[in-house]
Amino acid sequence: MAVITVPFLAAALTAPPALAAPPADPVGGPQLAGRGVVVNQMAGVPALPKIKASSYLVADGDTGEVLAAKDPHGRYLPASTLKTLTALTLVPRLDPDRLVHPSQKACDVEGTKVGLTPKMAYKVSDLFHALMMMSANDAAVTLAEADGGLKKTVADMNAEARRINARDTLAGSPNGLDKDLGLDVRTQHTSAYDLALILREGLKSADYRRYVQAIDFQFPAPPSKKERKKGKKVGGYPIHTHNKLLPGERYGYDGLLGGKNGYTVAAGQTYVAAARRGGHTIVISLMRADQPPSPYAVKLLDWGFAARGKTKPVGALVPPGDAPEPGKDGSGGLLPDAPLASDNSTRMWLLVGGGAVGAVLAIGVLAAVLRRRRRYRYGPLPAARAAAPGEPSYEDPNP
Numbered sequence: 121m122a123v124i125t126v127p128f129l130a131a132a133l134t135a136p137p138a139l140a141a142p143p144a145d146p147v148g149g150p151q152l153a154g155r156g157v158v159v160n161q162m163a164g165v166p167a168l169p170k171i172k173a174s175s176y177l178v179a180d181g182d183t184g185e186v187l188a189a190k191d192p193h194g195r196y197l198p199a200s201t202l203k204t205l206t207a208l209t210l211v212p213r214l215d216p217d218r219l220v221h222p223s224q225k226a227c228d229v230e231g232t233k234v235g236l237t238p239k240m241a242y243k244v245s246d247l248f249h250a251l252m253m254m255s256a257n258d259a260a261v262t263l264a265e266a267d268g269g270l271k272k273t274v275a276d277m278n279a280e281a282r283r284i285n286a287r288d289t290l291a292g293s294p295n296g297l298d299k300d301l302g303l304d305v306r307t308q309h310t311s312a313y314d315l316a317l318i319l320r321e322g323l324k325s326a327d328y329r330r331y332v333q334a335i336d337f338q339f340p341a342p343p344s345k346k347e348r349k350k351g352k353k354v355g356g357y358p359i360h361t362h363n364k365l366l367p368g369e370r371y372g373y374d375g376l377l378g379g380k381n382g383y384t385v386a387a388g389q390t391y392v393a394a395a396r397r398g399g400h401t402i403v404i405s406l407m408r409a410d411q412p413p414s415p416y417a418v419k420l421l422d423w424g425f426a427a428r429g430k431t432k433p434v435g436a437l438v439p440p441g442d443a444p445e446p447g448k449d450g451s452g453g454l455l456p457d458a459p460l461a462s463d464n465s466t467r468m469w470l471l472v473g474g475g476a477v478g479a480v481l482a483i484g485v486l487a488a489v490l491r492r493r494r495r496y497r498y499g500p501l502p503a504a505r506a507a508a509p510g511e512p513s514y515e516d517p518n519p
Contacts, residue, residue, distance in 0.1 A: 147285055148313060149435030152192045159188035160432040169419035174388075174408035176416075177312040178424040181320055181394050181401030185433035186313075187424055192435070195288050195309040196407040199382030200232075200255040201390045202296035202310065205289065207252055207331065208322040209280040210263050210273070216245035216327065218266065226261035230300040231384075233258040234359060240342055245327075250339060252331040252380065253361045260295035270294065284321050284440040286314035298386050315392040315405035317437055323377055323394060332378030335361045335368060364414040365393055371414040373421060377401070381413060389413045395421050400428055403437075 146152050159168055168188055175191040186192070219241035227236045234256035236242065247263050250256035264273035270293075277291040292308035293301050310318075322328040336358055343355035362381055365373040379393025391413035392405040402424035409416055 146193050147287055147438055148186060148192070152186065152189060152313065152435040154189075155191045155194065157188070157190045158192070158434045160434055162431045165427045165431045166423060169416075169423055171406065171416050171420065172410040173406045173413075173416065175312040176406035176420060177316050177404065178420050178427075179316050179320075179403045179437050180424070180428045180433075181323075181396075181403040181437075184437040184439070185428075186435040186437060187427050187431055187433055189312065189434060192313040193288055193311050194407075195305065195311055196390075197298050197303075197305050197308065197384065197387035198289075198296050198310040198315070198407075199298070199384045199387035199390045200296040201315055201380050201382040201392050201405075201407075202291060202293070202308070203251055203255060203260060203382075204315065204318045204322055204380045204392060205277050205281060205286075205291060205310075206260055206263065206273075206294045207248060207328055208284075208318055209277045210267055211248065211322075211325055211327050211331075213276070214244045214263065214266055216243065216248070218244045220244060220247065220262055220266045222258065222262040223265060226258050226265060229257045229261050229295070229297075231257045231295070231297055234339060235341070236262060237342065240340070242340060246340055248327075248331045249334055249337045250359060253334050253337060253363075254359050255362055255380075255382070257295040257297060260293075264294040281314070281318070284317055285438045286310070286317045289314045289318075296382055296384070296387075298384055304386070310407075312405040312407050313437075315390075315407075316403045319379065319392045319394055319405070320403055320437060321440065329378060332363075332380065333366065333376075335366050363393075364412075365395075365417060371418055373418060379417075383412075391417055393417055393421070395425075397425055400425065402428065 151158050157168065161167070171190070173190070175194045175196060177186060177189040177192045179186045220243075221241050222236045222238055224238050227233075227238060232255050234250035234254060236258045242262070244263070244266060247256075247259040250259040251263065261270070264270050267273045267276065273294050274291050277294065278289070281287070281289040281291065288309065288311035290307070290309050292303045296308075298304065298308060322332075338356045339359045340354050340356045343352045347355045361369070363369065363379055364371045364381075365376050365379060367376070373393075373395055375395045375397040377394040377396055379391065382390040388408040389410070389412055390407050391409070392403075394401055394403040402421050404417060404420040404424060406413055406416055406420070
């Protein structure tokens with residue numbers, strides 16, 4: 121058996137700025153503190169596929185064993201994969217048959233939309249279909265309004281993340297938009313580890329599974345003139361999934377249980393998915409990939425099924441409930457925890473010793489951080505490649 125860990129220095133060259141080193145005992149186990157690729161390479165197990173992404177994770181969804189990872193606790197912008205947390209939080213809170221009128225503000229949100237109008241009331245279940253199938257940002261805001269407003273929903277999402285021990289996650293929005301909302305990696309972030317936790321928990325719900333597995337859905341709309349003449353009070357149009365690994369899609373993956381893709385210019389390509397074959401489940405996630413994520417997802421899932429039961433795990437997906445909480449003051453992750461997006465995102469948190477030594481350390485650390493912040497804003501993406509034909513960068517195309 122060979123333990124493979126890419127050195128921190130090499131990994132740091134392609135990672136976003138970090139204000140604190142990974143904790144020695146992160147959630148899930150000490151090996152998950154690694155910033156590079158972490159895998160216990162065993163004889164007879166195929167080599168990990170080459171994935172050009174800043175972070176990823178492969179886990180056994182049944183046992184929780186993490187089979188391999190790269191920078192699993194690194195905190196990155198989530199893009200629309202954050203909607204997995206939105207749904208996890210709101211599906212059990214909102215009656216699926218409840219009718220909701222969207223506000224004009226919700227209808228005017230930036231990015232991908234399903235086309236809501238304030239003139240119509242929508243069932244909560246319709247909004248969840250739009251949210252998880254086509255990543256509709258207007259549906260996300262409308263669901264948040266139904267939960268009591270954006271501020272309450274974001275607080276509920278962060279509470280849910282803490283409940284399931286997704287401690288790298290800080291939601292600043294219900295839809296994952298970043299620059300359009302004045303958010304950056306300080307005020308909204310998650311990790312490959314947390315995305316796997318969130319999806320694994322969500323898939324326990326039958327309603328959640330129904331929304332992430334839907335391929336086609338007739339979305340309601342005000343009736344057209346022709347429909348009104350025929351006496352119809354509600355019209356509609358078809359919507360189609362953006363998840364290219366669902367059955368019948370370009371990268372259709374046998375046994376896929378569901379997943380969520382995301383993209384913004386700042387976040388890059390993000391993805392999380394789970395599949396079940398032969399009585400076993402594999403969960404994968406990846407962040408800041410250099411291309412639309414479906415081909416990488418297929419490779420990671422294939423490797424997971426080939427490696428499970430044959431390789432020594434590098435850590436574990438922890439269950440909800442009490443778990444060690446490294447760095448309650450924010451020092452336990454790669455970026456400090458931040459308050460809601462409305463707070464000043466330029467503040468920095470430094471953990472230093474007291475007295476004169478602490479003061480000297482503080483000045484040195486602050487100077488280094490400022491030099492690094494001048495070089496990087498979000499951290500460089502891996503080298504970009506043009507989208508494959510038929511698979512555009514389809515989510516949240518922000519300017």
